[in-house]
Amino acid sequence: MAEERYPINIWVNEERYEKLKEAGLAEMCEEMLAGLKVIRVYANDAQKDKILKVFPTAKFDSATTKSIELLPKDVKDKMFDLIVQKKSVDILDEFLSNY
């Protein structure tokens, strides 16, 4: 059975979109919820558990979206910067190794 994957939604505001365009990564955005741009980073079970432990304000929305929400903006900014640097959304192992 495939391992469960839980998205972290990094909502793309104008500032983030400009950075993506500059890096030629604008197509990395998906569109959701009637026009919102988002980059989705996926966590496995172990990564989800670590995120919820390391960032106590984060919440797993178990009832509705099965996504990891309410990470502080500065944490998401760091994830976003790593995505731009790596040109990939596969950044969680490296990101979490700092915590």
Add this chain to the structure above:
Amino acid sequence: MAEIGHGGKEIVERILEPSEAKEKIKGLKQIPIRSQIANEVIDIAYGFFCPLEGFMSKADLDSVCKNMRLASGVVWSIPILFDMSESEISDYGIKAGDSVVLTYQDNPLALFEIEEIYDYDKKAICQAVYGTTEEKHPGCARTYAYKDKFIGGKITLVNRPKINPPFEPYFIPPLEMRKKFKEKGWVRVVAHQTRNVPHTGHEWLMKGAWLQTYGELSIEKPLVGVLVNAIIGEKRKGDYIDEAIILCQDELRKAGYFGDHNHMTSLTFWDMRYAGPKEAVFHAILRTNLGLTHHMYGRDHAGVGTYYGPYDAHRLLESIKDELNITPVYSMNWLYCPHCGEVTSEGLCNHRDEWQKFSGTVIRSIVMDGVKPPRLIFRPEVFDLVMECAEKYGFGSPFVTDEYLKNRTPVFSVPPLE
């Protein structure tokens, strides 16, 4: 004409006029209380908790735990308890038969006629009410935090709380609320329980419930209203600030998504227990007393974590429906379907593979990321007001911070007794 509340009992406000109050409390011992108890004192005195006239006796608590009923047999699901430690009881020198003054913010709030001082196994309360004894359940944590003795007895308010801006128009006690419904000509009113700033999923829950409630009634004139009854109580860091919740709920009416003819916003002071099905029953009782005829219940009503099944509350309500004077309206989730290009009900749309679900938590994440959600998901007037509330009341944040908890203006103040 008498206004009849839950359990068939007349709603009577237990409030003394200031001159009588001053006389009654003269020379009595004064006992300071915390915010949870102050909230419940106000609820008891104004009739939100009818037929309760005070804090529960041991017989009532035992019956609530074992039978989900008061000792009189009337359905009641959440214990309403006054706690004190043995040493406090001894230091104050209080005993059954005494009357004391409960003070809040250093001023007299209520007269407490002590009828009984007793103990009760807190673990047994947790198991009965929350279905678990785990400390991580917020209702259990609140129960375990009670001191070791409970005191039962009647409450009478000696000093009306002053509701502070911007909350004043939204504190509408049961007798006043029932008058308002009559003035509006509403013959059915459906309750929307909330602790959230509304997104369009909430808006459509209300609109759907309004349609369900309208049923066979004549459409010649407006006969049905939605009452938003926001629960205002203890805040946790990261919640929306109270001011944003209440003002944004009302903004849906002011901005025309509803109107005066079908929508009203109000608040009740209550510290959520997250008791799931038992809290759903409690909400039915509370809103019956406010004069509502119908009550919305979605999935996992007032639940937390994975303690309760999504429809446990519905099943419990069904099991006692003949003893409640309020009709449950069960609501399916609303979601965004990009194929339909609209917010739609999961009971209607069949583009299942394309559904994009959203929740209050997701919207909070979007706002925290500094993004303005599209109007189909979050009304622009509501978004702008959230941001205005952040500046005006939230010390720059629409979410509860340490600074907000420390420096906010309280929702109500207890003035000196003149």
